[in-house]
Amino acid sequence: MTSVVAQAVVNGLLIGGIYALVSIGVTLIFGVVKIVNFAQGEFVMIGMYISWWLASHCGLDPVASLVVSMPALFVAGVLLQRFLIRRVLGLGDMPQIFLTFALSLLLMNLALLLFTANYRTVQTSYTLSAIHIGPLYIGVAKLIAFALAMLLSGALAVFLRATDLGKAMRASAQKREVAMLMGVNPDHVFGVAMGLALALAGAAGSLIVPFYPVYPGVGQVFVLMAFVAVVLGTLGNVTGALIAGLMMGLAESLGIQFVGADSGLIVVFAMLLLTLAVKPSGLFGGRVR
Amino acid sequence: MEKPKGKTSPRRYTRRGFLTTVARGTVATGVLTAYGVTAFKAKAAPAAVNIGGLYPVTGSFGQIGQACVNAAKLAVQMVNSAGGIKSLGGAPLNLILSDVQSDTTVTRTETERLITSNKLSAIHGSFASALTLITSEVAERLKMPLLTGSSSDLLNQGGRKYTFTPFARASQFAQAQLRMAKLIASGKPKVAVVFENTAFGTSSSKGLQDQAPAAGVEIVMFEPYSAGFADASPLINKVRASGASMLFAVSYLTDLVLIVRTMKQMGVNIPINGGSGGFIIPDFYKNVGKDAEGLVGVAHWNHDMNADAKTVDAAYQKQYGDFIFESQGSLVAQTFMIADALERAASPDPQKVRDALASLDVSKGYAAMAPGGKVKFDQNGKNVYGHPLGVQWQKGNLVTVFPKGEARAELIKV
Numbered sequence: 001m002t003s004v005v006a007q008a009v010v011n012g013l014l015i016g017g018i019y020a021l022v023s024i025g026v027t028l029i030f031g032v033v034k035i036v037n038f039a040q041g042e043f044v045m046i047g048m049y050i051s052w053w054l055a056s057h058c059g060l061d062p063v064a065s066l067v068v069s070m071p072a073l074f075v076a077g078v079l080l081q082r083f084l085i086r087r088v089l090g091l092g093d094m095p096q097i098f099l100t101f102a103l104s105l106l107l108m109n110l111a112l113l114l115f116t117a118n119y120r121t122v123q124t125s126y127t128l129s130a131i132h133i134g135p136l137y138i139g140v141a142k143l144i145a146f147a148l149a150m151l152l153s154g155a156l157a158v159f160l161r162a163t164d165l166g167k168a169m170r171a172s173a174q175k176r177e178v179a180m181l182m183g184v185n186p187d188h189v190f191g192v193a194m195g196l197a198l199a200l201a202g203a204a205g206s207l208i209v210p211f212y213p214v215y216p217g218v219g220q221v222f223v224l225m226a227f228v229a230v231v232l233g234t235l236g237n238v239t240g241a242l243i244a245g246l247m248m249g250l251a252e253s254l255g256i257q258f259v260g261a262d263s264g265l266i267v268v269f270a271m272l273l274l275t276l277a278v279k280p281s282g283l284f285g286g287r288v289r
Numbered sequence: 290m291e292k293p294k295g296k297t298s299p300r301r302y303t304r305r306g307f308l309t310t311v312a313r314g315t316v317a318t319g320v321l322t323a324y325g326v327t328a329f330k331a332k333a334a335p336a337a338v339n340i341g342g343l344y345p346v347t348g349s350f351g352q353i354g355q356a357c358v359n360a361a362k363l364a365v366q367m368v369n370s371a372g373g374i375k376s377l378g379g380a381p382l383n384l385i386l387s388d389v390q391s392d393t394t395v396t397r398t399e400t401e402r403l404i405t406s407n408k409l410s411a412i413h414g415s416f417a418s419a420l421t422l423i424t425s426e427v428a429e430r431l432k433m434p435l436l437t438g439s440s441s442d443l444l445n446q447g448g449r450k451y452t453f454t455p456f457a458r459a460s461q462f463a464q465a466q467l468r469m470a471k472l473i474a475s476g477k478p479k480v481a482v483v484f485e486n487t488a489f490g491t492s493s494s495k496g497l498q499d500q501a502p503a504a505g506v507e508i509v510m511f512e513p514y515s516a517g518f519a520d521a522s523p524l525i526n527k528v529r530a531s532g533a534s535m536l537f538a539v540s541y542l543t544d545l546v547l548i549v550r551t552m553k554q555m556g557v558n559i560p561i562n563g564g565s566g567g568f569i570i571p572d573f574y575k576n577v578g579k580d581a582e583g584l585v586g587v588a589h590w591n592h593d594m595n596a597d598a599k600t601v602d603a604a605y606q607k608q609y610g611d612f613i614f615e616s617q618g619s620l621v622a623q624t625f626m627i628a629d630a631l632e633r634a635a636s637p638d639p640q641k642v643r644d645a646l647a648s649l650d651v652s653k654g655y656a657a658m659a660p661g662g663k664v665k666f667d668q669n670g671k672n673v674y675g676h677p678l679g680v681q682w683q684k685g686n687l688v689t690v691f692p693k694g695e696a697r698a699e700l701i702k703v
Contacts, residue, residue: 004530011522020520022489048380105622117351119542128580137555140520211550212519213543213576221519256523261514262486263628264523 003135008257009250010166016249017146021204021233022222023229023241024153025197029095031173031236033194035085038100042107042217043073043229047205047239048214049115055122055209062122062209063144066202073202077195086187086192107222111216119213127210145207152203156196169193173236225252232272234282244283248270256282305445335378338367338628338637341385341403341433343414345426348391349517350417350541353616357416358386360617363605364624366397367655374628376635382628389424393437393582398425404456410447410637411627412656413437416461416616417541418444419422419488424454434643438589438619440565445669452565455626456589456619457677459489463496465587466562467504469691470535471615473560481510483541483548487491490516493539493564509533516540521547525555535560542567546576548580553580554599557630560703562586565677567678571611574685581682583703588680590619590659591689593697597658612687618658626664660695 024042029037050069054060060068084103088095126140162167171179180186186226204222212218229248233240248268255267279285326337345354361384367372369381387403391398396415400423404412411434415424418441425444428435428451435452437444440459444452457465471480482497484490485661490513501508510531525548528536536559538548545567548611552561561588567573574581592602601621605613613621630645631637650665651657657664663674679691683698690700 004526007526008523015520015522027615030588112351113346117347117350117355119339119546119556121546121574128550129551130556132556139551139554142520142522146674213546213548215352215543217351221517225519253520253523256514261483261512261524261527264518265515 004257005254007136008253010138012250012253013246014139014142014146014249015253016246017149018204018208018245019223019225020153020230020242020250021149021200021207023233024156024238024244025200025204026223026226026232027233027236027238027241028156028193028197028200029252030230031238032169032177033081033085033089033190034288035089035100037197038097039104039107040201041221041223042104042111042195043076043219044208044222045111045202045216045219046076046107047073047202048209048212048218049111049205051206051209052122052214055124056120063080063148063207068150068285069202072198074195074199078191080198081191081194084284085190089190108219110217115214115216117215119215120172121213122209124210131192141210147213148203148207151228152200153238156200159196161182165189165192165227173268199248204235223248224273228268228272230264232275232282240282240284269274273286309595313346322671335373335380337381337383337530338374338377338631339383339385339407339409341387341407341412341414342407343387343389343396343400343403343412343420344416345391345396345420346386346388350391352542352572353416353567354388354391356457356570356614356617357414357620358647360605360620361386361413361624362615362622363601363608365409367601367604367621368624368628374631376632377637380637382515382624385409389420391417391420393419394614396423396600397427400402400424401431404428404431404433408637409433410631410642411436411590413623413627415439417487417489426452428452429503432530433639434627434630436646438616438623439489440518441488441588443494445493447673449670451643451670453626453666454663455623455666455672455675457587457615457660457675458671459492460496460500461591462493462503462565462587464501465679465691466497466537466564466667467506467588468498468538468627469535469585469679470506470562472700478506479532479534480537481511481512481528481531481535482508482537482539483510483512483514483515484538485544486513486692487516489541489566490539494537497537514544516541516544517661518544518547519681521551522555524548525551525557528552530537533559535562537562537564538568539564542570542573542576545573547582547690549577549580552644557635565615567591569680570614571689574687582684583682583701584688585678585679585681585700588615588687589675589677590615590622591678592618593687593689594660594678595697597655601655607610610667611696622655622664623656625654625658626651629654629656647687 047069051062054065077251095214129140130137170182210244233244251267256264344357365382365384371380373379387399413436418439422437485496558699566585634641634645653665662673688698
C-alpha cells in the first residue's frame, strides 16, 4: 500500500511540474500586462509542433529543441504584445478577452489546416524507459520534463528578483502608474513579459512531446489545469502558480488513486473551492492587491 | 527616377489595371462556370439524390471523423461510377457533409440544420456513440432514415423506427472480448477493465461486466476515467495494484496510446485488449510502434475479412496510403445499403427509403460487406446477422483472428 501511495505521489508531482510551467506563463502575463491569455494552451501546442517537426525532419531530440522553441515563442510573444495586445490595453476586459480567445481559435484551426487532425508522436530513446527505485517507477521523459520545468521556474524567479528588468516587471505588476513615474517603459516591460510567458509555453510544449502525442487541440488538455493553478496560487503570483501546479498534479493523482479515475478533477476542484472559501484571493493572496 | 522603374518592370500593374484584370477574370470565371453548369445540367438528366453525412471533423474525434469523411466520399464515388441509382434513371448520389465538432450540442443543431435545409433521402453518422445517439434522436423526430456503425445498444431501444445499425452491438463486442481473453490466458483470466466515461465507454464496459461471470472471467478492477487525460500513470498505478493478469481498455486513440506506453514504462507486462475505437486505426500502430505487436481488440468490420473488403481497401490505400479501418469500411457498406434501398424504393422520399431499408435483405455485393456477409434488420433496426470480429496487430497489420471460422491468421499468444 505504501508503495502504491508513493507511486501516486511521484506521478502527481511529475505531471504537476508541467501544469506549473504552463500556469506560470499565464500568471506572469496576468500579473504584469493584466490580461488573461486564453491562447496560452495553443502556444504550448505550437511548442510541441516545433519540437515534433525538428525531431521528425532533423532528428533533433525534443529536449534539445528547447533552444529553438523558446526563442521562437519569445519573439512571437514580443510581436504579439507589440501589434495586438498593446492596442486593446485600457479598453476594458471584453476586447482583451475576445482578442486572446480569437487568437486561441485561430491558432488551433491554423494547426488543423497545416498539420491536419492527425496525432503525431515522437519516439525518443527514453520515451519508454523508467528509473526503478525500490518499488517506484519514475518515467525518464517525465523526470527530465519535471527537472527542466523546475529549473526554468527557478531561473524566472531569480530573473524577477535580481535583475533591473525583472524588478521593473514586478514593479509594473504591483502598481503600474508608479512604476511608469519611476521611469519604467511599460511597452518594453510588457513585451518582455509576454515573450517570457510564451517562451515558457514553448518550453512546456517541447518537454511534453516525448511523452504526449501532438494534435491541434492538445493545448486544451493542459490549459484548464493551468488556469485553475493560476487562481489557486493567487492571480499574478509566479511562486504561487508553481506551488499550486504541483499541488494540483498531486491532488489529481491521489484523487484517481483513492476516489476514482473519473474523479481526479473533482478532487482538484474541491481543493480549489475549499481554498477560495478560506482565502478568497488564493493561497498566496493577502499582501498584494 | 520613373523611367528605369518602368523599364525594369514593363508589365507593372497600376492599381486600376490590377482591378480591371481581376474584374475581367471574375467575369470570365463566372461565365465559364455558368456555361459549364448549364452544359452539365443539359447532359445529366436525373437529379442527384442527396444523402447526408454527419461526422466530427474537428474536436477530439477530429482525426477519425476526417477519415470517415474520406471513406464516405470514396463510397459515393463507387456507387456513382457503377451507374448510380438505376431505378431513378441512373441518378448519382450527392454527399452533403456536416461537421458535428465532437460536441453533443453542435451535433443536435447540425443534424437539425442538415435535415431541414436540404432535401435528403437518408443520412449516416456520427462515429462516436455519444454523438450518434443525438443524431438518432433528431433523425427519429424528423423522420429521416439513419445508418450508423456506432455500437451503443441504446441505438436499438426506445422504439426507434428510423435508426439502422448493420454492425455488431456493444454487448456482442463484450462477449467476443471475453471469449478471446479465455483463449489468450492460461487459467482463469483476472481482468482489469478501464473505460472512458462516455456513452461508448460505459455501454461497452457494462457489457463486459454483465457477461464476465458466465464467461468464466473474473473482473478485479472496473474503473471509469475521464477521457482526454494528461497522464495515464495514476490509472496504470491502480491497474498494477489490482493484481490483474489482463487489461481491457475501452478508449479512443490518445488515451489508449498513453495507456499502452505507460504500462510498458511502469513494467506492467500483461496482455491488453484494446477494444475497438482508437485501437484499430492505422494511427494507433504509427503512434505506439512495435509495442503494439500482439495486442488484440475487436471490430465491427476489418479490411481483410472478404474479397469485397479487400477491393475497397486497395482502392482506399491507393488514394490515402493507409489501410481502410473499421468505421471507414463499414461506411462504404452503409452507403451501398442506402443505394440498395433507393434502388428498391425507386424514390428519393425518405419515408420510402426508410421502408426499403427495413426490408433490406442482402447477402452479396458491397451492401452485404459485414462480418458474416449478410444484412437484414429486425424491428429494432439491428442486423440479425451482426457480430464482431476479433483482431490482432501482427507485423504492423491488423488481421482478423476471431471467430475461428472467419479468422485470416492464427491468434498469437503474447
